[in-house]
Amino acid sequence: MEKLPKGGVLTIIVIVAALILLFKSVVTIDSGHAGVLYQLGGGVDPESEPLGEGINFVAPWNSVIDYEVRQQELPEKMSVLSSNGLDIKLDASVLYQPDYKNLSRLHKEKGKEYISRVLQPAIRSAARSVVGRYTPEQLYSSKRDAIQDEIFEETKKIVEPQYIQLNNILIRDVTLPPTIKEAIERKLKQEQESLEYEFRLVTAEKEAQKVRIEAQGKADANKILSASLTDKILQDKGIDATIKLSESQNSKVIVIGSGDSGMPIILGNQ
Known part of the structure; x- marks a missing residue:
């Protein structure tokens, strides 16, 4: 078996090395994701644009940190206090996504753990602040939509300056202490029964008024008729x-x- 010339061996080594470098230089970003470029010796440039979907070429000594940039859901269960100090449990869904334009800055300042470092503390703080303004009765009935909107607005003020786009917060359930819930339900039932009773009274009064008006009309008609019937008319x-x-x-x-x-x-x- 003939040996390869030294020049041929060197050529093969160069080709293999070039292929390795080429493959290491090609980075594929999946749909709905973006990449943050980490440069050896320089780290992440917070002003740099993120790498988009598809094939990207980077120097083999650099690396790319992958981020999902489409909308994501964070289920969150929280225990907060109402205005009178009762323990209220909230079951919520937080819809969010990283700020695409500031993705490099987000990674530089917060890292991939931005959910636990920024988003979760913000939603919990906002929920405690908002729920603390309301009574259990308000949380159970008419104020749920208002509470949801207020928590969203307060959380948004906290997370948007930190490069997180907050899309919505949905309150799926509000759980009150069982005794409080039963008391509220009894009160609501009594109020409903009282409204029904008042409605029946009003209806009965209107019917009685109608009967009185009809009777008065008949009496007036008979009175007019009696006055018009003289002895002469009756005789005729x-x-x-x-x-x-x-x-x-x-x-x-x-x-x-x-x-x-x-x-x-x-x-x-x-």
Whole structure:
């Protein structure tokens, strides 16, 4: 077997070394991710642009720190105190992502542990501050949306200057001490029953008012009618009725005098 010339061996070594350097110089960034360049001897330049998706070429002696830059969810369960000192448990979801433009600065100042170093302390501090302004009754019923918005705004003020983009905070559940929850539910039930009773009273009063108005209308009508019926009118109507009865083929009319009112008295039939 013939030996390779020294020049050929050297060439192969150079080619292999070049291939190794080439492969080490190629960095692929996945979709939804970005890279922070760490330069040997210089570290991370906070003003540098992050490396985008796809293939990136870097010097083989440098390294790239990978970050997910799309929206992520952080489930967070917290125990906080209400305005009257009762223990309230919140179950929340925090929707966030690193500030892409300031990704190098985020890594330089906070590192990849920015969630535990910045985001979690901020959300817990904001939740304690906000919930401490409300009573358990307000937390249980009408104020939940307002509390969610206030926690979001206070957390946002803390994390955005530290290169974290806060998209939303969703309060999934508010858990009160069992005795407090039962007392609130009893109170709400009593209030509902009271409202229903008041509604029935109002309905009954309106119905009674309607009956009174109808009765008054009938009384007024009868009063007007009575005032218009004079003795002369009644006598004329009586005469008309007597004439109609006398004309009937099924009646036999006998006039036997006149009544107190001067009207004929009609007796008999057939």
